[in-house]
Amino acid sequence: MKIAFVANTCWNIYNFRKGLVHHFLSKGDEVIVLAPKDEYTDRIKSWGVKWLDTPLEGTSVNPFREFKYLLRIYSIFKSERPALALTYTIKPNIYSSLVSKWTPTKVICNVSGLGTIFLTTGLIGKLALILYRQAFKFSSYVFFQNSDDRELFTSKIKVESYKIGLIPGSGINLEQFKPLAFTQNTKTKFLMISRLIIEKGVREYAEAAKAFKDDKNVAFTLVGKFDTNHSRSIDEKELKQWITNGWIQYQPHSDNISNIIESHDVIVLPSYREGTPRTLLEGAAHARPLLASDVPGCREVVKNGYNGFLFEPLNSSSLINKMKLFLSLSIDEKKHLANNSRELVEKNFDEKLVVDAYEEAIHRIIKVS
Template identity: 65%
Template structure:
């Protein structure tokens, strides 16, 4: 069987779909990836994946560029004739579904969150809804990563119940993300991993950090890509001032996420909405307490008071209150929160659950016994 993965970056496949790709390769299936070239292309090729490089303006709204992207996928589908295509991210979902319609290639879409275009009202968001309405008419199946997103989409786009499902995010490799022995935390080291854009709650995180600027019991680290060209990016001056004032330690990137998370005590995500955030799954798998917002996607990974605490989105004071609550706990209480995090992902977010759901869906679509 030939399986095509389509995404906006090779990094997306490397970081989020590793287990799924290796599952297919281990069965002797041929895997091709359609994505722009980046520093992770070579890693995919080392796995035995054949990468077909296509350019994509993932955040732009130029119709000429988007039509060109559709044309490239269409051409590749006609030439390669994959048995099934698995698409990820907004533009890949839309244009893969349309290309699949004209080439008779079945496409399974994965909606990993609403994305910034849906969180900010405006013309682009309305256009995205219209394109999704058109494209999902031709998708063979659509996976969502939480019930809220599924309900939102199915309220505006008619999709039959037998064509939609809910995945537990991208899942997590529990053997790869194995927790280390609990250590006493002095200071309590907080970690946020995300793109540095407004909707991820980076301003609230920085504001909370400023509240504790004279408190040596807690420290704040932020890791994530800063792209000032992104329409929802914070400013360079803001990021510089947070570091200059000593509120936050900032790093744009790390290839050692497991080591970084293990070296911190709490994982924080003040996002306004998510699919099922990978960073929270990684943190929970490594037995870290979680602080995150009470919004779709995030609250699925936290039972309030059991493995962490939920706080109000867009509200730095609410985050501050939960940090103070964490600081009031003793080591044994925080250790128990971490143990509960690990147990929760073992029960609900094992990547083998995701792999089985894809396997079953593919077999049903292409008629394998």
């Protein structure tokens, strides 16, 4: 069977869909990837997949460019004739579903968070709602990453109940992300891994770092790409100020995030809303306590008092208080949180659960000989 993965970046496929791609390849399925070219394109091609350039501007509302993207997907579906397309992020979900109306390809969408639609009131969010309503009439199945997203989405966009499923995000490879020893360091190091956009809570994290600027026993690290093209990116001057003032240590990117997690004590995510945040899954799999905002997506991975602490979203004071609470714990209490993090992902977020869910959905909509 030929299976297409459609995403907004090759980075998305490499970081979040690797296990699923390799699962299909191991079965002898043919995999093609539709995504724009980026620094991860050659890496996914090395897996033995066929990559087809599909240029996409994530925040564009230019009708000509949008129609060109739609036609590109249509032409590939017509020429390559994949039996199935697995799609990720808003535009691939919408346009692949629309194209499935005119092609035999069945589409399984993954709605990984509702930030653009429900956290903003701009033109892109409104347009996405309209297009989703039309497109999802033709999708064959839709996965959501938490029940809150499912309920909110389906309250605004009708999707038949038999076409809906829940998965634990992208899951986590428990063999790759093994538990790391938690030791008492002289300095407690907080770590946030995220794109530098407002809705991820980057400013709240910086405010918390500022509050501890005179405490030599605490350090803050921020890892993530700065995207000047994103409409909700933080201001570059802000980032430079945080660094210059010594509030945070900044690293734009890392291909070995496990090494960074190993050198830190706590993973922090002050996001305003999530699907199932990969950064928390990776931290938990490596046996690290977690601090996250009490919002959909985060609260599925962080159980308050069990493997970390939840705080109020958009509230740096609440985040600071939970950081102080963590700092007040004994080393044994911190280790207990760390061990619970690993146990939680082993039980609820194993990547194998995602693979099984996709296989079940595929067998519902395609008769495999």
